[in-house]
Amino acid sequence: MLCWVSLIALAILIIHVYVFLVVVFFIALVMCEGLCVFIAVLQAPSGNIVVRCFQYSDSGTTTSPPLNRQPVAVTDGPxxxxxxxxxxxxxxxxxxxxxxxxxxxxxxxxxxxxxxxxxxxxxxxxxxxxxxxxxxxxxxxxxxxxxxxxxxxxxxxxxxxxxxxxx
CATH class of the missing domain: 2.60.40.10 (Immunoglobulins)
Structure with a gap:
C-alpha cells in the first residue's frame, strides 16, 4: 500500500511542477509583450512606432513584411x-x-x-x-x-x- 501512496504523491508533485512551469511561462510571455508595448508607447513622441514583439514564421525566425513605397511618376514632356x-x-x-x-x-x-x-x-x-x-x-x-x-x-x-x- 505504501508503494501506491508514494506513486500517487509523486504524480501529484509532477502535476504541480508542470502546472507551475506553465503558469510561469505564460506570466513571462505576458510581461514580455507588456514591456514591448510599453517601449512602443515611449517611442510614440518621435513618430517611430514599430511594434514587432512576437512575429513567427515557419522557419522559426522573426520576419517582417516587405515595405511598399509610393512609385515616382515622370514624363518626358513638355x-x-x-x-x-x-x-x-x-x-x-x-x-x-x-x-x-x-x-x-x-x-x-x-x-x-x-x-x-x-x-x-x-x-x-x-x-x-x-x-x-x-x-x-x-x-x-x-x-x-x-x-x-x-x-x-x-x-x-x-x-x-x-x-x-x-x-
Missing amino acids: YSGIVGQSISMSAAGSTDPEGGALSATWNFGDGQSGTGLTTSHPYSNVGVFNVTVSVSDGTYAAQATTTATINAVGGWNPSSPIGSDTM
Missing part, C-alpha cells in the same frame, strides 16, 4: 505639335522603389484619356493643354504633370501674342 498630329508621350522613366511593374493612365487635358507607360494622342484644337500621367504599382499611385502646346497647321503658336505671328 510636348508640342500641330493640330491633328499624333504626339508621342512617355512615362517610361517612372520607377517603383521595390522594382515592381507599373501601369499608367493619362489625362491629355482635352477631355480625352489613355493608358500605358508610352502612348500617343492627336489634339483637334490649338492651345496649351495640361497633361497628367498617373502611375500605379497596384497599391500606391503617383502623378506627374506637364503641358502640350498645340499649334495650327500654319504655325500659329498659342503662347505668342495675338497678331505677332505671320502666316
Whole structure:
C-alpha cells in the first residue's frame, strides 16, 4: 500500500511542477509583450512606432513584411505639335522603389484619356493643354504633370501674342 501512496504523491508533485512551469511561462510571455508595448508607447513622441514583439514564421525566425513605397511618376514632356498630329508621350522613366511593374493612365487635358507607360494622342484644337500621367504599382499611385502646346497647321503658336505671328 505504501508503494501506491508514494506513486500517487509523486504524480501529484509532477502535476504541480508542470502546472507551475506553465503558469510561469505564460506570466513571462505576458510581461514580455507588456514591456514591448510599453517601449512602443515611449517611442510614440518621435513618430517611430514599430511594434514587432512576437512575429513567427515557419522557419522559426522573426520576419517582417516587405515595405511598399509610393512609385515616382515622370514624363518626358513638355510636348508640342500641330493640330491633328499624333504626339508621342512617355512615362517610361517612372520607377517603383521595390522594382515592381507599373501601369499608367493619362489625362491629355482635352477631355480625352489613355493608358500605358508610352502612348500617343492627336489634339483637334490649338492651345496649351495640361497633361497628367498617373502611375500605379497596384497599391500606391503617383502623378506627374506637364503641358502640350498645340499649334495650327500654319504655325500659329498659342503662347505668342495675338497678331505677332505671320502666316
